[in-house]
Amino acid sequence: MVRVKLVNVTKRFGEVVAVNKVNFEVKEGELFTLLGPSGCGKTTTLRLIAGFYKPDEGEIYFDDELMNDIPPHKRNTGMVFQNYALWPHMNVFENVAYGLKLRNMPPPKVIKKVKAALELVGLKGKAQRIPSQLSGGEQQRVALARALVIEPRVLLLDEPLSNLDAKLRLRVRNEIRKLQKKLGITTIYVTHDQEEALSISDRIAVMNQGRILQIGTPEEIYIFPKDLFVADFIGITNFIPCTIVSYDESKKEAVVKLGNMQLKVPSVYNKVDAGEEALLAVRPENIKIHKLEEAPKPYLEGKIDLVTFLGRVIRYEVIYDNYTLKVEAPRTDMRSIKEGEKVALTIDPLAVRVFKANKK
Amino acid sequence: MMDLGALKLRLRAQERNFQILVILISAILITFIVAPILSIILKAFITEKGISLSNFSLFFSNSYYREAVYSTFLTALFTVFGTVAIGVPLAYIMVRYEFPLKRLFSILILVPMIMPPFVGAIGLYKILGINGAVNLILVNYLNILDKPINFLFGTIELFRLGPYDKFILPYGIVLINTIHLFPLVYLNCAASLANIDPSLEEQAENLGARGFYLFRTVTFPLMRPGLMAGAVLVFIWTFSDLGTALIVHYFKYLPVIVFFKLYEIRAGNPSPVSYVIGVLMIITSFVALYISRKYVSLKRYVMLFAGGRVIKKVLKPRGVKLALVYVGLILLSLIALSPHIGLTLLAFSDKWVFSILPEGYTLRHMNQVLMSSLPYMTNSILYSSVAAVIDIIIGGFVAYVVTRRLAVGGDLLDLVATLPIAVPGVIFGLGYWALFYKVPLLDPLRYTPIILTISYSMRRLPYTVRVSYAGMLQIDEALEEASINLGATRITTFRKITLPLLVMNLFAGGIMAFVNAMIEVSTTFLLVLTARSAPATWFLYFVAFADPRNGLNMASAIGLIFVIIVATALIVVQKILGSRMGTVFRL
Numbered sequence: 001m002v003r004v005k006l007v008n009v010t011k012r013f014g015e016v017v018a019v020n021k022v023n024f025e026v027k028e029g030e031l032f033t034l035l036g037p038s039g040c041g042k043t044t045t046l047r048l049i050a051g052f053y054k055p056d057e058g059e060i061y062f063d064d065e066l067m068n069d070i071p072p073h074k075r076n077t078g079m080v081f082q083n084y085a086l087w088p089h090m091n092v093f094e095n096v097a098y099g100l101k102l103r104n105m106p107p108p109k110v111i112k113k114v115k116a117a118l119e120l121v122g123l124k125g126k127a128q129r130i131p132s133q134l135s136g137g138e139q140q141r142v143a144l145a146r147a148l149v150i151e152p153r154v155l156l157l158d159e160p161l162s163n164l165d166a167k168l169r170l171r172v173r174n175e176i177r178k179l180q181k182k183l184g185i186t187t188i189y190v191t192h193d194q195e196e197a198l199s200i201s202d203r204i205a206v207m208n209q210g211r212i213l214q215i216g217t218p219e220e221i222y223i224f225p226k227d228l229f230v231a232d233f234i235g236i237t238n239f240i241p242c243t244i245v246s247y248d249e250s251k252k253e254a255v256v257k258l259g260n261m262q263l264k265v266p267s268v269y270n271k272v273d274a275g276e277e278a279l280l281a282v283r284p285e286n287i288k289i290h291k292l293e294e295a296p297k298p299y300l301e302g303k304i305d306l307v308t309f310l311g312r313v314i315r316y317e318v319i320y321d322n323y324t325l326k327v328e329a330p331r332t333d334m335r336s337i338k339e340g341e342k343v344a345l346t347i348d349p350l351a352v353r354v355f356k357a358n359k360k
Numbered sequence: 361m362m363d364l365g366a367l368k369l370r371l372r373a374q375e376r377n378f379q380i381l382v383i384l385i386s387a388i389l390i391t392f393i394v395a396p397i398l399s400i401i402l403k404a405f406i407t408e409k410g411i412s413l414s415n416f417s418l419f420f421s422n423s424y425y426r427e428a429v430y431s432t433f434l435t436a437l438f439t440v441f442g443t444v445a446i447g448v449p450l451a452y453i454m455v456r457y458e459f460p461l462k463r464l465f466s467i468l469i470l471v472p473m474i475m476p477p478f479v480g481a482i483g484l485y486k487i488l489g490i491n492g493a494v495n496l497i498l499v500n501y502l503n504i505l506d507k508p509i510n511f512l513f514g515t516i517e518l519f520r521l522g523p524y525d526k527f528i529l530p531y532g533i534v535l536i537n538t539i540h541l542f543p544l545v546y547l548n549c550a551a552s553l554a555n556i557d558p559s560l561e562e563q564a565e566n567l568g569a570r571g572f573y574l575f576r577t578v579t580f581p582l583m584r585p586g587l588m589a590g591a592v593l594v595f596i597w598t599f600s601d602l603g604t605a606l607i608v609h610y611f612k613y614l615p616v617i618v619f620f621k622l623y624e625i626r627a628g629n630p631s632p633v634s635y636v637i638g639v640l641m642i643i644t645s646f647v648a649l650y651i652s653r654k655y656v657s658l659k660r661y662v663m664l665f666a667g668g669r670v671i672k673k674v675l676k677p678r679g680v681k682l683a684l685v686y687v688g689l690i691l692l693s694l695i696a697l698s699p700h701i702g703l704t705l706l707a708f709s710d711k712w713v714f715s716i717l718p719e720g721y722t723l724r725h726m727n728q729v730l731m732s733s734l735p736y737m738t739n740s741i742l743y744s745s746v747a748a749v750i751d752i753i754i755g756g757f758v759a760y761v762v763t764r765r766l767a768v769g770g771d772l773l774d775l776v777a778t779l780p781i782a783v784p785g786v787i788f789g790l791g792y793w794a795l796f797y798k799v800p801l802l803d804p805l806r807y808t809p810i811i812l813t814i815s816y817s818m819r820r821l822p823y824t825v826r827v828s829y830a831g832m833l834q835i836d837e838a839l840e841e842a843s844i845n846l847g848a849t850r851i852t853t854f855r856k857i858t859l860p861l862l863v864m865n866l867f868a869g870g871i872m873a874f875v876n877a878m879i880e881v882s883t884t885f886l887l888v889l890t891a892r893s894a895p896a897t898w899f900l901y902f903v904a905f906a907d908p909r910n911g912l913n914m915a916s917a918i919g920l921i922f923v924i925i926v927a928t929a930l931i932v933v934q935k936i937l938g939s940r941m942g943t944v945f946r947l
């Protein structure tokens with residue numbers, strides 16, 4: 001198990017800068033996720049770590065060992081490709097044993113290890129199957145077993161769940177998490193699914209256009225997005241234009257004006273000036289809907305456009321000043337609020353973020 | 361408003377016509393592809409005593425025939441070795457490496473395909489023959505050998521079974537066919553190789569494999585479907601190749617025996633030997649085809665999932681590696697071009713006896729054959745183009761019916777229509793004699809042009825079926841359904857929607873059929889017995905040996921005209937199909 005460190009790593013494909021000055025350090029035994037939209041450079045970063053590409057600039061370290069010039073077959077990383085890359089001409093056993101044979105392990109030991117690995121991923125008794133006889137979930141496990149059996153220094157997973165159906169995805173996700181913790185193996189996990197990232201990771205790096213925008217625990221990323229893009233990409237966020245009344249740079253605190261409300265907002269990392277137009281970001285669960293006559297003042301007045309029953313929660317779309325805001329309330333909170341009705345909205349200032357508007 | 365009842369009736373009538381068409385085409389294919397094969401089998405097994413193996417025991421009790429069987433097998437096998445030894449590394453280099461002049465080489469190495477090997481053999485006379493350039497260089501200039509090697513006519517006894525059974529390898533035939541056929545292995549392997557998902561190899565690398573180990577354990581097994589397809593095509597081709605064996609005067613060869621036995625059929629007393637040989641060939645081809653199909657089914661699950669970016673692995677060799685690549689490719693191109701070079705020189709050489717290059721040049725031979733070969737050339741073009749038109753019609757129709765699942769037994773139709781890829785030309789020739797001798801309008805003796813055209817069209821049908829099949833897969837079925845939904849019948853829909861989209865593919869397939877009908881040797885030699893209405897391949901062979909002084913020169917001149925026609929046609933196909941050209945050479 002190692003620490004993996006990337007220092008100012010850049011990779012270009014012609015004009016495209018696929019990975020742009022990326023820095024991060026993955027701790028021993030940590031599950032670290034690269035999260036971002038398709039084409040943002042996640043796979044490229046992973047392939048840089050596996051050694052399939054050489055960085056144009058920067059350094060990659062496993063512990064304190066510089067890896068830049070080490071070819072992929074000598075890095076001892078275990079990669080699980082997005083399409084699993086199972087060899088169709090080998091059965092499950094041969095697939096898993098491949099890496100061990102390369103390590104000149106005596107056959108009895110190979111058999112023992114492969115057996116153990118298959119058992120670990122719940123594929124006992126399927127050793128003689130060929131890949132096309134396996135379901136998607138099983139194929140995924142073979143790929144995982146094949147990567148794990150060589151006891152790699154780092155486990156690299158490229159969108160490992162993207163070829164599974166929704167139900168299976170949830171289950172396998174939890175299994176991967178448990179397995180990773182049990183083995184304590186340093187893991188870098190790539191996904192474009194923010195929910196997946198939030199649920200599985202120790203820490204997440206959010207990427208966009210080759211850059212890392214924020215690194216943090218799932219809570220930090222969700223509650224304190226440092227960046228407009230991060231706020232937008234993670235979960236659902238309402239963005240409403242507001243005006244800065246004052247900004248205290250030492251406390252990173254701003255007072256903003258929204259309609260007739262003034263909110264004192266903490267954790268404003270962008271420097272903003274008084275009088276400036278900014279964007280206020282607030283998640284649906286942090287807006288409250290009140291009947292007009294019961295509303296605590298001050299509030300924003302809006303009109304219910306759509307009510308959607310989602311099971312656990314009710315989603316409202318509320319029109320406020322030409323903006324459609326998404327609001328979520330627990331089902332128990334259900335009062336007879338109807339479409340077309342005028343309502344009052346209040347916002348918890350502690351759950352609000354403010355970003356400079358020109359960034360979008 | 362139209363009367364709905366009347367419309368329904370009309371549609372039903374059209375559907376019925378369509379089904380009749382399906383039956384008609386099936387009947388044609390059965391008559392001219394399946395029935396000849398069956399008739400050979402029947403005639404081999406049916407004797408005066410009823411169904412028996414006595415013909416076979418008669419055949420195998422003769423050591424001459426036994427040795428012919430060994431020779432033919434050995435020749436085919438060694439040709440497969442030769443073509444694989446060239447084709448596999450070539451495919452790897454051409455698919456994986458990127459280097460200057462790659463495009464040029466990719467054209468040069470396909471040049472052997474544009475002439476029948478027996479024409480190539482004539483071209484090689486003065487290069488690899490006993491007095492050819494290579495021997496002159498090796499013996500007289502470099503003094504490496506003290507005696508010339510008979511590259512073309514030579515044979516070698518590999519081993520002996522008992523007192524009589526010699527296993528003789530006519531390595532001249534192996535050499536000529538290897539030069540001619542290695543592109544088949546190359547193209548099939550290259551296609552397989554290009555289809556390998558790069559992550560399969562990267563995964564191996566990730567787990568610690570590299571270099572030859574990686575190639576042996578992952579890359580090579582994954583390209584085996586293509587390799588098997590190519591090898592099978594080469595095997596079947598060599599096994600049934602009449603022309604080359606005739607040219608190098610090697611007669612202990614199964615197709616040659618069939619050829620020389622033809623007069624017995626005409627005398628009304630056919631010897632069963634031909635039919636026994638026919639059965640051996642049929643069994644061999646089908647076994648070979650079956651083996652390769654097993655590997656093709658393996659190919660189906662190579663790409664289980666889409667997902668992720670497919671990053672093609674392209675390597676840029678440098679230094680010694682690059683130099684080796686160039687040396688190899690230049691050598692190979694020279695070998696590939698040597699029949700053509702020899703042919704061209706021969707066609708224009710005045711005197712060329714004991715020298716590396718001709719001592720003088722002349723247009724005499726060309727002038728002579730331009731006139732004398734004209735009727736034969738005309739015959740060739742006529743038969744081949746009619747055959748190509750038939751192929752376009754049937755091939756397009758079959759592909760349409762099969763891809764759109766319009767008839768019961770469509771898959772069977774497809775199987776029969778593509779069967780000729782694996783059925784040797786000798787079988788067609790022999791089968792047509794067995795079935796149509798003395799049949800009005802089809803008798804090979806009296807209606808040579810008709811039966812020859814039919815044999816060409818059946819032999820080359822797979823080309824148009826394949827190409828239109830590939831084309832149909834690219835046409836969204838919804839386009840047709842939209843038309844039918846608006847009230848058009850199937851036939852109108854096919855004419856108005858499908859055909860315009862398919863026309864280029866059909867045309868390309870037609871040209872491929874035309875080209876290959878032009879260079880068809882086996883069926884030609886079997887079905888044409890007199891100069892009357894003979895095509896140019898026949899005339900070329902006749903000329904080569906009729907005139908002991910200038911025969912080779914004139915044959916070369918005819919060969920050259922051939923090559924030019926064929927090359928032109930192929931360039932047209934390449935322009936139309938582009939990178940999809942490979943589909944027409946595959947199993």
Ligand SMILES: Nc1ncnc2c1ncn2[C@@H]1O[C@H](COP(=O)(O)OP(=O)(O)O)[C@@H](O)[C@H]1O
Nearest residue numbers: 013016018037038039040041042043044045671
């Ligand atoms: N081999 C390559 N050649 C050229 N461009 C590439 C290559 N691989 C990736 N790219 C480009 O780099 C960017 C990042 O790609 P990738 O790392 O695959 O993104 P992700 O995995 O986040 O979807 C994209 O713009 C993509 O087009």
Ligand SMILES: [Mg+2]
Nearest residue numbers: 042043668669
């Ligand atoms: Mg990716």
